[in-house]
Amino acid sequence: MKHLSRLSGLALLALAQTPYAQTPNHPTAGAPLNPIVVTATRTAQAADRALASVTVISREQLEQRQSHTLAEALDGQAGLQFSNTGGAGKVTTLFMRGTESDQVLVMIDGVKVGSATHGLAAFEHIPVDQIERVEVVRGPRASLYGSEAIGGVIQIFTRNGKQGGQQSASLSVGAHDFLGGSVYMSERFENSWVSLGADYQRTAGIDSCQGPIGGCFNTEPDRDGYK
Numbered sequence: 001m002k003h004l005s006r007l008s009g010l011a012l013l014a015l016a017q018t019p020y021a022q023t024p025n026h027p028t029a030g031a032p033l034n035p036i037v038v039t040a041t042r043t044a045q046a047a048d049r050a051l052a053s054v055t056v057i058s059r060e061q062l063e064q065r066q067s068h069t070l071a072e073a074l075d076g077q078a079g080l081q082f083s084n085t086g087g088a089g090k091v092t093t094l095f096m097r098g099t100e101s102d103q104v105l106v107m108i109d110g111v112k113v114g115s116a117t118h119g120l121a122a123f124e125h126i127p128v129d130q131i132e133r134v135e136v137v138r139g140p141r142a143s144l145y146g147s148e149a150i151g152g153v154i155q156i157f158t159r160n161g162k163q164g165g166q167q168s169a170s171l172s173v174g175a176h177d178f179l180g181g182s183v184y185m186s187e188r189f190e191n192s193w194v195s196l197g198a199d200y201q202r203t204a205g206i207d208s209c210q211g212p213i214g215g216c217f218n219t220e221p222d223r224d225g226y227k
Contacts (some may be wrong), residue, residue: 086208099151
């Protein structure tokens with residue numbers, strides 16, 4: 001009897017330990033993965049391992065916010081402030097952590113972008129529907145990107161066929177005769193990929209010059225549209 005009791009006790013102990021021994025040593029299935037960023041150090045690394053303050057805005061987040069401009073998509077991020085000179089299509093400036101707009105580097109797929117007229121990136125003309133994700137790095141990155149990155153770096157990654165076959169379309173209407181639409185498709189083959197996208201926006205706009213102190217220093221009662 002004593003021998004039988006001892007065997008029963010060992011069996012119960014083994015059963016109690018079995019679930020713990022078989023528990024896999026990896027994150028729970030379905031848990032969100034830490035995004036990989038390349039802008040902070042110019043090498044791929046997890047966002048939580050970057051020493052700089054980094055924010056990644058994914059394609060899913062852009063669709064959830066339903067932003068029509070890049071400024072709207074980035075609005076509300078810590079350390080970023082935007083200023084617009086009068087509605088859609090007008091010059092939009094960005095201030096990051098108190099630095100001027102020309103001290104923030106903006107890149108699209110690794111290529112620096114700017115304007116030949118006012119020297120700033122044209123946030124107002126970048127179609128959000130063609131963006132896959134945005135990486136925002138706050139703080140000086142001049143050692144990696146030069147004097148243009150004193151305030152930080154914003155890198156935009158466009159959608160491409162590397163993610164496999166995708167199709168999407170959208171249509172939106174709004175006040176001031178706003179009409180917008182976009183189509184996108186991509187396909188991946190064995191050794192190549194193709195991506196095609198088109199975006200259209202039109203609005204009658206608002207009056208950007210209201211009174212002598214409205215920015216134009218005179219009264220021009222007309223709507224300033226954008227297409």
